Amino acid sequence: MKSIVSNTLTQEFRNYNRLYFLVKDLLDFIRKIYSRNPVNDLKKCLADEKARYQFVIRAGTDTEVLWNDGRQSKTEPVYKRSIEFDQNHPKRMKQSKDPFEAALEEQEESPPNSPVGEDELNSQTPNEPQNQTNGGHNLLVDDDDYDEIGPNVKNSSHPSSTSTCKLHSTIVNANVATGATTKNKEYDDDEEEENMEVELSKFPSSADPTKMAKMQAILSQFTEDQMSRYESFRRSALQRSNMRRLLVSITGSQKISLPMTIVVCGIAKMFVGELVEKARIVMTERKESGPIRPCHIREAYRRLKIEGKVPKRSVQRLFR
Amino acid sequence: MSNPSTGASSKSKVSSSQPSETSFKRKRGVFQKDLQHMMYGFGDDPNPLPETVALVEDIVVEYVTDMAHKAQDIGSKRGKLSVEDFLYLIRKDLPKLNRCTELLSMQEELKQARKAFEVDEEKLGTLE
Numbered sequence: 001m002k003s004i005v006s007n008t009l010t011q012e013f014r015n016y017n018r019l020y021f022l023v024k025d026l027l028d029f030i031r032k033i034y035s036r037n038p039v040n041d042l043k044k045c046l047a048d049e050k051a052r053y054q055f056v057i058r059a060g061t062d063t064e065v066l067w068n069d070g071r072q073s074k075t076e077p078v079y080k081r082s083i084e085f086d087q088n089h090p091k092r093m094k095q096s097k098d099p100f101e102a103a104l105e106e107q108e109e110s111p112p113n114s115p116v117g118e119d120e121l122n123s124q125t126p127n128e129p130q131n132q133t134n135g136g137h138n139l140l141v142d143d144d145d146y147d148e149i150g151p152n153v154k155n156s157s158h159p160s161s162t163s164t165c166k167l168h169s170t171i172v173n174a175n176v177a178t179g180a181t182t183k184n185k186e187y188d189d190d191e192e193e194e195n196m197e198v199e200l201s202k203f204p205s206s207a208d209p210t211k212m213a214k215m216q217a218i219l220s221q222f223t224e225d226q227m228s229r230y231e232s233f234r235r236s237a238l239q240r241s242n243m244r245r246l247l248v249s250i251t252g253s254q255k256i257s258l259p260m261t262i263v264v265c266g267i268a269k270m271f272v273g274e275l276v277e278k279a280r281i282v283m284t285e286r287k288e289s290g291p292i293r294p295c296h297i298r299e300a301y302r303r304l305k306i307e308g309k310v311p312k313r314s315v316q317r318l319f320r
Numbered sequence: 321m322s323n324p325s326t327g328a329s330s331k332s333k334v335s336s337s338q339p340s341e342t343s344f345k346r347k348r349g350v351f352q353k354d355l356q357h358m359m360y361g362f363g364d365d366p367n368p369l370p371e372t373v374a375l376v377e378d379i380v381v382e383y384v385t386d387m388a389h390k391a392q393d394i395g396s397k398r399g400k401l402s403v404e405d406f407l408y409l410i411r412k413d414l415p416k417l418n419r420c421t422e423l424l425s426m427q428e429e430l431k432q433a434r435k436a437f438e439v440d441e442e443k444l445g446t447l448e
Contacts, residue, residue, distance in 0.1 A: 023440045030447065233361030238380075242350050246381065250388040251401060259403045262427060263420045267387070267406070268380050269358060270416050275376060276362035291365035294375045301379055309413065311386040 054078060238265045274309065275300050351377050 052067045067076040222230065240261050247256045247264060278300035279292045288296075304310050352373055359368045359376065390409055395401035403424070410416045 019437070023437075023444055027440060027443060027447070229361060229363075231361075232357050236354055236357035236361050238351055238354050238358075243384075246350070246384060247388055250385050251392055253401065255400070257403065259424055259427065260401075260406065262423055263403055263406050264384060264387070266419055266423045267410060267416055268384055270419060271383055272355065272358050272376060272380060273362045275379065276359050276364055280363045291367070291369045292359070292372050293369060294371050297372060297375050297379070310383060311390055311409070313386055 052076075236269075238268055240265055243268070271309075274304060278303055348374060349377070351380065355380075 048067070054065055055068055057064045057066065065078045067078060219227075219230075240258075243265050244256050244261045247261065248254060275297060276292065279296040282296045282299045282303075283289070283292065286296075301310070305312075355373050355377055356368055359373065360366050364372070387406065387409055391405035392401055394408060395405040398405075407417065407420060410420065
């Protein structure tokens with residue numbers, strides 16, 4: 001049987017997620033730049049009375065910021081610093097690359113991923129010795145912050161891969177999917193690997209790291225067959241539009257809210273699960289194998305009724 | 321109680337319901353595709369038998385119908401039907417109840433995230 005349903009609310013959400021945090025980081029970065037240099041200084045930079053502009057020269061470990069005065073053909077220094085090679089600072093150990101570029105690379109390769117990572121980011125205080133802003137200097141280049149954003153993002157993306165979506169779009173994943181997605185579009189089937197990645201990050205509905213770790217340990221041991229079945233389990237869902245139509249026709253009222261549809265889809269899916277599992281139990285009792293047959297389902301349904309898991313009709317149905 | 325079978329197409333099946341204004345016609349195989357995947361996920365063969373799927377669909381529709389009727393009974397006391405009524409119905413069934421609360425909270429989070437995403441986009445726009 002071909003794989004699965006689309007879903008991808010998860011997919012879509014992941015993209016939203018990445019974009020969202022990327023944008024957020026960019027905004028934070030921009031804000032930091034502008035907050036460091038109060039607007040007055042910025043204005044003084046941009047609207048210099050002598051119509052000069054600033055430029056930065058970096059040669060090796062020396063950095064200079066200067067005013068350039070075109071009319072006088074002479075430069076006026078604003079800021080100058082040489083980077084001391086600090087043996088103790090971990091980042092400085094790899095001095096080979098321009099830290100700005102290094103940070104840029106790191107940020108590009110691991111897009112910010114999780115709310116957890118994002119918090120770490122915000123709580124970081126600048127610790128780079130380079131480019132300190134001294135009061136009177138009008139620095140426009142802010143390598144520090146960029147640098148610290150980069151590696152932090154990288155660090156945070158490790159746990160984030162698992163904690164990203166507490167936003168279980170399982171629903172999305174269509175597994176239990178009935179819920180969250182508001183859209184019901186069919187997407188292309190994902191690769192199995194991608195599903196695994198997506199599902200691994202889906203776990204923490206409880207956001208509990210021990211549970212996550214357990215889940216991951218279990219998942220890593222799955223055979224391919226088991227994995228495909230598990231994927232079907234997670235990603236399948238009853239279509240919300242169909243469910244909504246059914247509910248409207250049952251209740252006769254047009255006002256079926258989205259949460260209601262989501263809940264009913266979830267309940268129905270679990271009910272199907274109970275049915276199928278009980279049918280399998282019935283089959284093993286009868287020592288039969290192969291696909292489940294209607295007689296097994298009927299027996300399972302009868303047992304569920306006895307257990308009281310099926311709502312009893314107040315009026316008996318005479319004609320079916 | 322069951323609605324008289326209207327002479328509809330051979331594919332439609334009339335299910336009993338409360339005497340509502342319109343007779344309720346239900347085509348077979350509304351949930352068929354999804355149910356196949358679902359049953360495989362829960363333990364059936366990768367290709368479940370079509371009659372099994374049809375039977376499961378019937379059972380599920382009946383289940384949802386009964387639940388909806390009961391929820392309506394409860395909801396009518398309060399005025400209108402709401403999610404709370406369904407949650408009340410499954411209160412005894414802990415796995416279902418937990419699952420539903422989880423689904424609802426996740427939906428809230430997704431909504432917040434989407435809203436925040438749009439807000440950020442606006443900010444980005446105004447910053448430029």
